Amino acid sequence: MKRIAFISEHASPLAVLGGIDAGGQNVYVGELARQLAQKGYAVDIFTRRENKDYPRCLRWMQGIRIIHIDAGPPEQVEKERILPYMAAFRDDMLRFIREEKMDYQLIHANFFMSALVAMELKSILHIPYVVTFHALGHIRRLFQGDQDRFPPERVAIEEQTMAAADAIIAECPQDREDLLTHYNALAEKIAVIPCGVTPEEFFPIDKQLSRILLRLPQDERILLQLGRVVPRKGIDNVIQALAKLGSGQHKTRLIVVGGDAHPTQHNHEAQRLRMLAKELGVAARICFVGHKNRDELKYYYSAADLFITTPWYEPFGITPLEAMACGTPVIGANVGGIKYSVVDDVTGKLIPPKDPEALAGAINQLLANPEKREAMGEAAVNRIRKLFTWQQVAGRMHKLYETVLAHQDSRTIKAAI
Structure with a gap:
């Protein structure tokens, strides 16, 4: 069984949808994890604790756990204000991995702050990571200007994490074009894999x-x-x-x-x-x-x-x-x-x-x-x-994971020789 870690610092599948910071990323993380679990993956989703009463480890559904990480106050914090807590997020996630003796084969980071943690964990634990940014800081700034309240270092973090990532997931062709044009991301690292929908959940009704x-x-x-x-x-x-x-x-x-x-x-x-x-x-x-x-x-x-x-x-x-x-x-x-x-x-x-x-x-x-x-x-x-079904999305994601892990294995073999 392949064990993978999702990091989604501000978007938990447990969050109420429709709030200021809850939306598509929450759905993406939850539905992709669910489909991957059905393919035999064991998925742990690491997200920031937003309530002191949340358990450390919650078995969400078969094959999926949600791990609440202590980083900043145990309350809802706007995502624009979370970056200063990400060092604590990294340390607590690292503590959980070592205490539980977890052996993750891959990390899937969601959003730039999760990518920052994934990059640092890769340096420490040598676990490869892929990243879905969900939104890009440079593009956001182009459209929102002074209304963009994210820290100015966001774009630099995105550039660093793209360079260190084993693969970057673009959600549509425009996303891929933005990665190439505004970030000079390596084309061979980018895979276009869209979001999806669950036909059993959304279907025509009279x-x-x-x-x-x-x-x-x-x-x-x-x-x-x-x-x-x-x-x-x-x-x-x-x-x-x-x-x-x-x-x-x-x-x-x-x-x-x-x-x-x-x-x-x-x-x-x-x-x-x-x-x-x-x-x-x-x-x-x-x-x-x-x-x-x-x-x-x-x-x-x-x-x-x-x-x-x-x-x-x-x-x-x-x-x-x-x-x-x-x-x-x-x-x-x-x-x-x-x-x-x-x-x-x-x-x-x-x-x-x-x-x-x-x-x-x-x-x-x-x-x-x-x-x-x-x-x-x-x-x-x-x-x-x-x-655009989540089952198809998970199938394409599985192939990407397999490619990343195969390359990782080949690098390990070469290093051993």
């Missing part, structure tokens, strides 16, 4: 039934926005587009899933979006329903006529996959992973980000053509099942 279960009106056109309520997700773009829809679309409702249904003063983005909706005269046509459990999401995706996601940038984006798996066409920003997963005019529409006019035009076009939407929905389900 639209009328979904709306009955969610108590949504049957006679309205429903647009869905689902994900973290943060500025870069472009929810304001969707609200602005709603205000620009033609007069025939006044029975169109936007449902926003994510964040809190009743935002507090600490959630400035949610407050800003509500104020914007009020100013544009569409507040009555928008429902902020807050966080929903994952087992509820398939009903929202299936109830919607269109799923909309128009972020400024998106390293990959799992929600378009989930919507497509439920047979709902996606109108997405032509950026990052979205332009890889969504096929323009086949499974949805690709439009420029920050362009409410273009978004309103795409919404009008598709709402006026139910036959087109139905064909897109069928094409979307087929595309997901062909290319």
Whole structure:
């Protein structure tokens, strides 16, 4: 049995999805680990302790443990403020490995801070590592500018960990291009392996039934926005587009899933979006329903006529996959992973980000053509099942691990000779 260590310092599979720092990476780590365990791997997921009552070692499911590492206060800390605690993370993880006499064959780091720990453990224990960055500091800075609150040394850490990594996982072709162009990463180290979706979790459900279960009106056109309520997700773009829809679309409702249904003063983005909706005269046509459990999401995706996601940038984006798996066409920003997963005019529409006019035009076009939407929905389900299931992702990851370990073995043999 191959034993591997996942490091995901701020994104535990146990985290509540839809919060400020919880989202796609949490899903990625949990689902990939689950599929690898089914392939016979023993997976330990190392993540920072966010609650003093969490056990040190938790058996999450067959073949998977979650190890809580003491690094900084045992409470939730914004990921932008975690870097100073990563030396303590490394030391406590090293302590666990030595005390438990663990023999990991490979480390899979997630995010740049986890990669920093993996690089240092490789130096100490000679364990090879692969890394999925999930987002790149240089790209984030290009789009967010002064709003980027990560420490300035992030980019240097990414460069160092790329150089030391045995393999780098790009989640889409744009991610690979960014690694090559902005970081001069070695092309032979990069493997493009996308995120996925679980067909048993996300699948088409009758639209009328979904709306009955969610108590949504049957006679309205429903647009869905689902994900973290943060500025870069472009929810304001969707609200602005709603205000620009033609007069025939006044029975169109936007449902926003994510964040809190009743935002507090600490959630400035949610407050800003509500104020914007009020100013544009569409507040009555928008429902902020807050966080929903994952087992509820398939009903929202299936109830919607269109799923909309128009972020400024998106390293990959799992929600378009989930919507497509439920047979709902996606109108997405032509950026990052979205332009890889969504096929323009086949499974949805690709439009420029920050362009409410273009978004309103795409919404009008598709709402006026139910036959087109139905064909897109069928094409979307087929595309997901062909290319984007977690089982397929884990299969490709397994091959990458095998390649890395084979190269490691050959280096060991040469060193011994």
